[in-house]
Amino acid sequence: MTDARVPGLPPLLDAVLSVGTDLELPTTLQHIVDAAAELTGARYAAVSTTDPGLDGIAEIRTAAPPGQPGTTGTLEVPIQVGDEVFGRLYLAEKRGGGPFTAEDEQLLHALAAQAGIAIxxxxxxxxxxxxxxxxxxxxxxxxxxxTGGTAADALMTVADRARVVADAAAGVILQPTAEGGMEIVTASTLDDPGGIVGATIEAGSPVLVQLLGGEPVFIDDSATDPRMTTHVRHRFGPSMMLPLQSGGRLIGTLALPRRRGDRPYTPEERLLAIQFASQAALALVLADARQGRERLAVYEDRDRIARDLHDLVVQRLFATGMMLQAARRRSEVTYVDETLGRAVDELESTIQEVRTAIFALQQPPADAPTTFRGRVLRETAGVAAALGFRPSARFTGAVESRIPDQVAGHLLTALRRALAAAARRPAVSRIEVAVDATATLPDGRDGVRLTVHDDGTTGDDGGDGDGGTTVTWQSPL
Known part of the structure; x- marks a missing residue:
């Protein structure tokens, strides 16, 4: 029986093991050429490939080349990855000056087969x-x-994330113009974005026809491609232009250009970018719908406040007018003075209600109030569902600047309890909340006073003599 053992088998095993020790492709290629040179005694080894993910033709050397491969004293074998020829493994200039042997070629073929698996x-x-x-x-x-933000923030988020993931020089969003073209409205770049925003693709451009039809456009070199017409095209090389569309609605286009000379996008990158654009378009539509719902809620709340304000102002002005008419028919000086005083009080109260309503109109209902005034209004709005109406609120003095946070917290707790007690009383049709930051306490100190008055049946709670209940809370400032 002949000896089928191949000479040099232990070094081959070492080489085979070494080429599969790393999962990074550039590192794997370096292991291959190192192993090939070590295994055959070559002074020069290289792998050439046309893989676009390796910046065109990648040549990895272990020593200075003796000239172009293919001269005397060279050896080359193909590297097969599945059914595809990935590239070729070159050897040159065997140490000692001799030619490569049949054994070297056999070892190189074995190494190339393992290299294909590792690649x-x-x-x-x-x-x-x-x-x-x-x-x-x-x-x-x-x-x-x-999670929120404006429409401009949303577009910048898409452009910026896409640029980073695609390893692009820029992330650009284009939107349709009234003239039928497309304009760059958002740009995220690593370098100076000057001149990019505002650049347009004119109507009728072949690129635009594809984009408006919902088709992606892939460009090898933006600077030289005749389809590119923007004045910033000379800055960029390979590029992808991806329609942002959802449910047949075209929102815009996401463009991801790389620098001139950078590697082109691979088929896998193109596919993943198309999927990303579809997901981003859907998210933009959902975000726009959420903002629309919030705007509708704001408008509905403002309509309610306007109705409340209208009813309140009309009622108080009508009542004030009735008091003044009655005063004209009475000649008693004391009665006239009292009536005018009450009328003035009613007008001041009405002004306070109008100011409070205007403040409420400025607060989107979806936002948590951060001011003291806004927190009081939130408490009164919270009890409105149980009552069927919203308590009125008026403020006296600089409540935002005079009331410290700790006192404000205690006041809000007292307000919450008073509103809950008022809501439980029978026949309540009106609750008035007053916060006075200019109050003087019985001991003469400056303070804040909270008053909550309702017109419900007092029962055993004790009233204030006018068929209602008044709860007062106060604290020094």
Whole structure:
């Protein structure tokens, strides 16, 4: 029986093991050329490939080349990854000056076969990482868009995240113009974005026809492609232009240009970018719908406040007018003075109600109030559902600046309790809340006084003599 053992098998095993020790593709290629040079005694080894993910033709050396491969004293074998020829493994200039042997070629073929497996694994790993980055980017965009912000912030979020994930020089959003073209409205760049925003694609451009039809456009070199007509095209090289559309609605276009000379986008990157654009477009639509609902809520709340304000002002002015008419028919000086005093009080109270209503109109209902006045109004609004009407509130003095946070907290607690007690009383049709930051306490100190008055049946609670109940709370400032 002949000896089938291949000489140099232990070094081959070492080489085979070494090429599969890393999942990064550039590092794997370096391991391959290192192993090939070590295994055959070559002074020069290189891998050339046309893989677009490796910046065109990648040549990795272990020593200075003796000239162009293919001269005397060279050896080359193809590297097969599945059914595809990934590239070629070159050797040159064997140490000692001799030619490469048949054994060297046999070892190199064995190494190339293992290299194909290692490269395939590295590709799968890079694809998985690429998918993960795009998925994380899409999730981050969705989260950011659905947690608030303006329309301009939403577009910048999409442009910025896409630029980072795609490793692009810029992330650009274009939107349709009234003239039928498209204009850059948002740009996220690493460098100076000057001159980018405002650039337009004129109506009728072949690129625009594709985009308006919902088709992505892929460009190898923006600076030289005749389809590109913007004045900033000379800054960029490979690019993707992706329609942002959802449910047949075209929101705009996401463009991701790379610098001139950068590697082109791979088919995998193009596919993932299209999916990202679809997800971002859906998030933009949902964010716009959420903002529309919030605006509607604001308008509805303002309509309610306007109705309340109208009823309150009309009632008080009518009552004041009746008092003044009655005063004209009475000649008693004391009665006239009392009536005029009450009329003045009613007018002052009406002015306070109008000021409070105007303040409420300025507060979007979806926003948590941060001012003291806003927190008081939130408490009165909170009890309105149980009462069927909203208590009135008026403020005297600089309540925002005079009332410290600790006192404000105690006052709000007292207000909450008073409103809850008033809501439980029978026949309550009106509650008046007054906060006076100019009050003087019995001991002469400056203070704040909270008064909550309702017109409900007093029962055993004790009243104030006018068929209602008044709760008073006060504190020094």
């Amino acid at each position: 395939g694994n590295a590709r799968l790993y890079e694809t998985a990482r690429l998918r993960e980055r795009w998925i994380e980017g899409a999730a981050a965009v969705t989260t950011a868009l659905l």
